[in-house]
Amino acid sequence: MKKANSVQNAMDKGQVYYAGLGGPGSQMIGEEEEKEVVEVIRSRILARDRFEKVRQFYKVRTFEDKFGEYMGAKHALGVVNATQGLVIAMAALGIGPGDEVIVPAYTFIATAAAVVAVRAVPILAEVDASLGLDPADVEAKITDRTKCILPVHMKGAPCRMDELVEIKNKHNLKMVEDVAQACGGSYQGKKLGTFGDAGVFSFDFWKVITTGGGGMIITNDYNVYKTCVHYHDHGHEVYRQNEDLGERPLIGLNFRMEELEGAMGLAQLAKLDYIVATMRKNSRILWEAVKDIDLFVQRDIPDMAGDIGNGLTLILKTPELGKAFSQKLAARGVEREWLRESGWHNYANWKQILKKKTISQDGCPFTCPRYSGRVEYYAGMCPQTDDILARTVTICYNNLLHINDAEMQELILKIRTICKELKA
Numbered sequence: 167m168k169k170a171n172s173v174q175n176a177m178d179k180g181q182v183y184y185a186g187l188g189g190p191g192s193q194m195i196g197e198e199e200e201k202e203v204v205e206v207i208r209s210r211i212l213a214r215d216r217f218e219k220v221r222q223f224y225k226v227r228t229f230e231d232k233f234g235e236y237m238g239a240k241h242a243l244g245v246v247n248a249t250q251g252l253v254i255a256m257a258a259l260g261i262g263p264g265d266e267v268i269v270p271a272y273t274f275i276a277t278a279a280a281v282v283a284v285r286a287v288p289i290l291a292e293v294d295a296s297l298g299l300d301p302a303d304v305e306a307k308i309t310d311r312t313k314c315i316l317p318v319h320m321k322g323a324p325c326r327m328d329e330l331v332e333i334k335n336k337h338n339l340k341m342v343e344d345v346a347q348a349c350g351g352s353y354q355g356k357k358l359g360t361f362g363d364a365g366v367f368s369f370d371f372w373k374v375i376t377t378g379g380g381g382m383i384i385t386n387d388y389n390v391y392k393t394c395v396h397y398h399d400h401g402h403e404v405y406r407q408n409e410d411l412g413e414r415p416l417i418g419l420n421f422r423m424e425e426l427e428g429a430m431g432l433a434q435l436a437k438l439d440y441i442v443a444t445m446r447k448n449s450r451i452l453w454e455a456v457k458d459i460d461l462f463v464q465r466d467i468p469d470m471a472g473d474i475g476n477g478l479t480l481i482l483k484t485p486e487l488g489k490a491f492s493q494k495l496a497a498r499g500v501e502r503e504w505l506r507e508s509g510w511h512n513y514a515n516w517k518q519i520l521k522k523k524t525i526s527q528d529g530c531p532f533t534c535p536r537y538s539g540r541v542e543y544y545a546g547m548c549p550q551t552d553d554i555l556a557r558t559v560t561i562c563y564n565n566l567l568h569i570n571d572a573e574m575q576e577l578i579l580k581i582r583t584i585c586k587e588l589k590a
């Protein structure tokens with residue numbers, strides 16, 4: 167994709183603004199976002215559709231087109247966020263009461279909550295050293311109620327897509343990919359989000375690119391796209407032009423992305439290649455400088471070329487080493503995350519899911535007459551995931567876009583010193 171000159175200039179000058187809070191996209195907010203957003207404000211048209219006689223542009227539609235093109239998907243639909251995007255995509259694929267959806271035990275809670283929102287039952291499967299779904303455990307968890315597999319590409323790296331797609335095909339299942347944390351990532355040259363029936367992205371403030379809040383659904387199936395459009399906008403047709411009364415294909419709600427987010431998205435998408443290339447380069451430099459240390463291995467990335475490099479994720483030999491390594495990094499001021507303590511990314515902390523506390527008083531979907539299974543959740547139910555999370559530490563998940571040479575050397579020295587201490 168050709169970048170606007172001003173974007174290129176800003177990147178050449180390395181203009182990264184790090185507030186210490188948000189994800190990579192937020193660190194690149196600059197003149198380009200300002201220009202796009204101001205254009206929308208000056209147009210005074212903040213809605214994604216309609217006003218066709220007076221408007222001069224459609225930011226959301228253009229963002230959708232460019233995003234779809236970038237990902238190599240036929241259709242893209244901007245939505246309010248990824249959580250709801252997952253709900254819409256699953257609903258459009260016909261997933262509902264009585265169905266089971268296999269989700270990883272390591273993902274943000276929203277993935278499992280979205281399954282409950284369509285009144286299906288999340289079945290937790292183990293992750294392996296890739297931090298993505300373990301194909302063997304997915305296969306083991308399949309029942310005659312399984313309708314969908316939901317791989318989540320955590321921390322910028324692809325899951326084992328060959329094997330997962332094979333399982334999907336073998337059992338004739340649907341697949342929705344949660345790409346919230348891996349926008350721009352790929353597997354064997356194909357962009358993440360294009361392997362299943364739909365892929366869902368997040369543009370919240372902590373993500374690879376951001377619109378503040380927002381998400382995108384991509385699919386190659388026009389019928390799925392159309393149903394997503396209907397459901398996400400009161401049943402209205404694609405690119406609606408009016409408010410005519412009359413019957414709609416289905417009862418929809420409102421989960422639209424609107425023009426201000428679309429404008430942000432356009433400016434951010436133009437920076438995605440730069441963000442990914444920079445993080446990838448820096449994460450490789452960091453790994454090359456520490457890979458001789460025998461206390462850890464890098465997480466198992468099924469396709470290195472497709473990793474976007476937002477952080478370096480290391481798996482230590484024991485949980486004790488994982489904890490100590492993380493504590494020592496923190497004591498030296500290094501941005502790090504010990505995955506065991508990654509809050510609502512660890513299923514053991516999903517208290518309301520473990521206790522099946524849904525909004526419906528009667529406990530639907532778990533008690534739904536259409537559901538013939540029985541599921542129990544408890545901390546400890548995924549021992550392989552527990553073990554991996556307890557041994558895994560991610561370094562610099564937000565820093566790698568702007569780290570300079572001196573900071574990199576200092577970081578490498580800190581890691582080496584810590585490892586010497588751990589061995590002593």
Ligand SMILES: Cc1ncc(COP(=O)(O)O)c(C=O)c1O
Nearest residue numbers: 247248249274276346368369370
């Ligand atoms: C893996 C994963 N899925 C889904 C979401 C939900 O994204 P959103 O904030 O856009 O609803 C997140 C956000 O943190 C996430 O990390």
